[in-house]
Amino acid sequence: MTTNNSLEEAIEVLQQLGLKEYEARCFVGLSRLHTGTAKQLSEMTEVPRTRVYDAIRVLEAQGLVEIQHSSPQQFRAVPLDEATETLRDQYENRVERLHDALDTVEIVEHKDETPVQQIWAMSGRDAIENRTDQLIEDASEEVVLVLGDESLLTEDLVATLNEVGNGVDLLIGALTESLQEQIQTAVPDAMTFISGLEWLHGENATADETAIGRLLLVDRSTILVSSLMTDTKEEQAIFGEGFGNGLVVIARRLMAEGLLTAHDPKQ
Amino acid sequence: MTTNNSLEEAIEVLQQLGLKEYEARCFVGLSRLHTGTAKQLSEMTEVPRTRVYDAIRVLEAQGLVEIQHSSPQQFRAVPLDEATETLRDQYENRVERLHDALDTVEIVEHKDETPVQQIWAMSGRDAIENRTDQLIEDASEEVVLVLGDESLLTEDLVATLNEVGNGVDLLIGALTESLQEQIQTAVPDAMTFISGLEWLHGENATADETAIGRLLLVDRSTILVSSLMTDTKEEQAIFGEGFGNGLVVIARRLMAEGLLTAHDPKQ
């Protein structure tokens, strides 16, 4: 279909992956050209012809483009699968090096004056999902989880939920019927499904800026609450741990009340 | 061991992964601190205190750091495994988006005047390895491969070699005894092992700037030759395809001669 939009997106993503604008444009240009010269590229991509050469050189060094040293020289993009694989390899290497470099480290003395009432804020859907998974994996007694949006029910989360130990109570709820059903089929092991939570669902979606994302209470001592920006779909969470934590105490009460009355609507 | 060097490397890698210097320093600082304030971080990381806040905000948005909104606010790094997982997720997402965006594209008309004699140059170890794997996978009759350095015998390459079809002749050689043996145990299926290639090995390693990397000839119609910069270990390759290709013809002759006489040193 070669929608002009795909091209723009590709350029943007390539920049997020570390390429400069000219480099990104040239690569995308070559991706639709099988083989091309600096002139052709320049016309197609709006990159000044004299700058195409630099851009290509960088791309070549990264293994994304091949050069034929003829006159005029010809360029071509590495096949897409090879290119993405190469990018993957590069990033995997880097993440691995980071991990190696940092796990030899950790811990400088720390005078702890653990000021109870620790509430931490975090952002980013990937990060919050990873934390969610982690907390559920670490559960030893009970997991209470309520999801507010379908997009949060990922493969990884389902896998994690299906792997909780046998001694762990799994209580799951959702804010909509359809999500409820999806969860029920995806995670048949859950001991209890919480229903009647529709009241939590924001009704005045117009004025609302955020919707409920997740509610997670693990072993009655750790809580995570997240919300979703309705426009960007970005996720933000707060996270508290420790039995004595004020937020956890309140959450415990609220959930006991709320979920019970929700479950049993008559008072 | 917390060698000061690991810290530097971590900072560098984080920058390659897209963080700014301050952000990288702050993250590494927090990684050795369990929990810290702007002041502590500033002292430990050499980042001006007043800029710590900006850096942390970015890190938080990326899901790498948690903030406790107390006064003074406290920061802490997400656990290392969670952080690396989050980074992986992010990059996987991006590469996937790139792939999706580009494979709807490809191909604008192309008046082909395939000027035989196509020799393409490419760089980057990952890219060259991916191409090598690809070419070997596509082989239908014969693969001739000579490796010049142990670092080139990767898991992926071994896997690829062990998966060639049954009808494909696999001729493998190496420039050193030890590498030869490694290959022989890793790829027992190879039909012939080429030995006696030591003469190809550069002897005057002092004056040499590059060493032989790979020699690959597939189905007598596609050739890839690479060299390794002795200092940076970076790899560069030239790549030609097509039966009529001059380079391929020459390579075919050279290999027939060279490998045969090598195999049978008398003449």
Next chain:
DNA sequence: CTCTTTTGTGATTAAACGGGTTACTTTTCG
């Protein structure tokens, strides 16, 4: 062979960005 066009390199300008600093307000605590 000569003249023109194309191709390639290098230098230059202007704007954006990132690192580093300073000024100033607010909060905390003795």
Next chain:
DNA sequence: CGAAAAGTAACCCGTTTAATCACAAAAGAG
């Protein structure tokens, strides 16, 4: 209350990068 610490915001300056320009080498037309 006063001093120190915490937090915000603005600024400066060097580097990077997008964008142009000048020019030499090569290719192709006549």
